[in-house]
Amino acid sequence: MSNTIKITIDGVAVETTRGKTIFEAARENGIFIPTLCNVDNVKPKGSCRICSVYISGRLMTACTTQVEDGMEIENDTAKLNDMRKAIVELLFVEGNHFCPGCERSGSCELQALGYRFLMMVPRFSFLFQTRDIEATNPKLMKDNNRCIMCKRCIRGIKDEDGKSFFAFARRGHKVVINLDRKQAAKLTDDLARQAMEICPVGALILKGKGFDVPIGRRKYDTKPIGSDVEAKGGNC
Amino acid sequence: MSKPIVATTSLAGCFGCHMSLLDIDERILKLVELVEFNKSPVNDIKTFTKQCDVGIIEGGCCNSENIHVLKDFRKNCKILISLGECAIMGGLPAMRNNNAPVSECLEEAYLNCPSVQANDERIIPNDDELPMILDKVYPCHEIVKIDYFLPGCAPRADLIWEALVALIEGREMDLPYEVVKFD
Numbered sequence: 082m083s084n085t086i087k088i089t090i091d092g093v094a095v096e097t098t099r100g101k102t103i104f105e106a107a108r109e110n111g112i113f114i115p116t117l118c119n120v121d122n123v124k125p126k127g128s129c130r131i132c133s134v135y136i137s138g139r140l141m142t143a144c145t146t147q148v149e150d151g152m153e154i155e156n157d158t159a160k161l162n163d164m165r166k167a168i169v170e171l172l173f174v175e176g177n178h179f180c181p182g183c184e185r186s187g188s189c190e191l192q193a194l195g196y197r198f199l200m201m202v203p204r205f206s207f208l209f210q211t212r213d214i215e216a217t218n219p220k221l222m223k224d225n226n227r228c229i230m231c232k233r234c235i236r237g238i239k240d241e242d243g244k245s246f247f248a249f250a251r252r253g254h255k256v257v258i259n260l261d262r263k264q265a266a267k268l269t270d271d272l273a274r275q276a277m278e279i280c281p282v283g284a285l286i287l288k289g290k291g292f293d294v295p296i297g298r299r300k301y302d303t304k305p306i307g308s309d310v311e312a313k314g315g316n317c
Numbered sequence: 318m319s320k321p322i323v324a325t326t327s328l329a330g331c332f333g334c335h336m337s338l339l340d341i342d343e344r345i346l347k348l349v350e351l352v353e354f355n356k357s358p359v360n361d362i363k364t365f366t367k368q369c370d371v372g373i374i375e376g377g378c379c380n381s382e383n384i385h386v387l388k389d390f391r392k393n394c395k396i397l398i399s400l401g402e403c404a405i406m407g408g409l410p411a412m413r414n415n416n417a418p419v420s421e422c423l424e425e426a427y428l429n430c431p432s433v434q435a436n437d438e439r440i441i442p443n444d445d446e447l448p449m450i451l452d453k454v455y456p457c458h459e460i461v462k463i464d465y466f467l468p469g470c471a472p473r474a475d476l477i478w479e480a481l482v483a484l485i486e487g488r489e490m491d492l493p494y495e496v497v498k499f500d
């Protein structure tokens with residue numbers, strides 16, 4: 082059985098290899114599917130649903146679903162993009178996102194998706210929930226106002242024994258990300274930086290980072306999120 | 318056709334959005350040709366003298382006076398635009414919505430803050446003439462209907478210009494990626 086298979090994305094026929102996820106197959110063909118909880122080199126979780134695509138009329142998450150020969154995928158449609166925009170809007174009203182005062186502004190994936198989907202105002206009411214900032218760790222500040230519960234930090238930042246540094250604490254709508262006390266002692270500078278970088282938003286910030294990149298030179302100031310994927314076209 | 322009439326105000330804002338409006342540079346001359354200004358801090362007209370077409374709101378609502386002015390704008394303008402993060406979602410003033418009761422804010426501002434130097438009687442201003450501080454800071458569209466939203470802190474001058482011209486010309490906005498930002 083050949084490993085090369087054919088699928089279509091929005092009617093365009095593309096080739097890919099068995100075992101890949103729809104997200105990966107799209108990316109290698111220069112097609113952008115938005116993601117938030119998914120991050121390279123970490124097992125996909127499929128929790129944020131922003132990568133949802135239609136396959137034969139069913140909603141599936143592109144980051145967890147593997148390609149199959151002959152699959153017909155709907156991705157860049159008005160309906161799907163409005164659903165994705167609604168997810169971005171939900172995350173904005175659920176947390177307290179004061180972008181003008183956020184160290185991650187300009188290079189935040191959530192904000193960048195807001196720009197890409199031209200979110201002028203969320204369609205839902207702001208909840209203004211009570212959330213705190215945890216700044217006792219000497220290296221890393223944790224701002225629960227901005228956390229979108231994607232678990233990228235839990236899944237991606239581990240010690241040499243595979244033990245996570247971060248974990249969920251409390252339950253339901255009160256759930257917060259915790260930096261494990263005992264593990265925190267083992268958090269090297271390098272791991273702390275990786276934690277900040279793996280977080281898609283400004284919920285994990287290295288102490289002293291501040292506003293280190295001037296406006297105009299930040300990641301998404303001039304180029305929309307996904308434009309790098311689209312610019313490369315096929316086979317990157 | 319007579320010129321569209323524009324009114325503007327700053328509620329719980331810092332006047333940054335108005336500064337950004339002035340930041341359209343020499344296009345301001347064109348703007349004066351395109352529209353007529355009524356109540357606005359730009360020309361210092363303090364009360365509405367006629368029905369307006371467009372009302373531009375900077376800032377959210379943090380006190381009773383903001384609510385009063387906003388409702389007055391809704392009554393006197395056909396179209397209302399929330400300009401900037403504070404009008405759209407409360408902005409930095411709304412940081413007090415996160416578990417900071419009004420009493421605590423006032424105590425911090427008038428009694429406990431290190432820069433408080435001349436308040437030996439420990440007075441928190443409470444004159445009847447002063448607007449009441451609201452329990453929290455409200456986005457404008459939670460108080461009245463808002464027709465359009467222009468984000469940014471401050472919104473880019475090019476965004477304000479394009480939005481106004483598109484509105485006057487009755488066409489869709491044509492926005493380059495760089496002009497829609499939340500900071």
Ligand code: SF4
Pocket residue numbers: 177178179180183184185186187189190191192227282283284
């Ligand atoms: S985390 Fe992102 S969306 Fe949230 S305040 Fe910071 S820049 Fe804005």
Ligand code: SF4
Pocket residue numbers: 227228229230231232233234235258279280281282284285
């Ligand atoms: S801290 Fe960041 S990486 Fe961790 S769950 Fe929250 S948003 Fe995701």
Ligand code: FES
Pocket residue numbers: 115116117118119126127128129130131132133142143144145
């Ligand atoms: S990126 Fe696929 S579900 Fe979050």
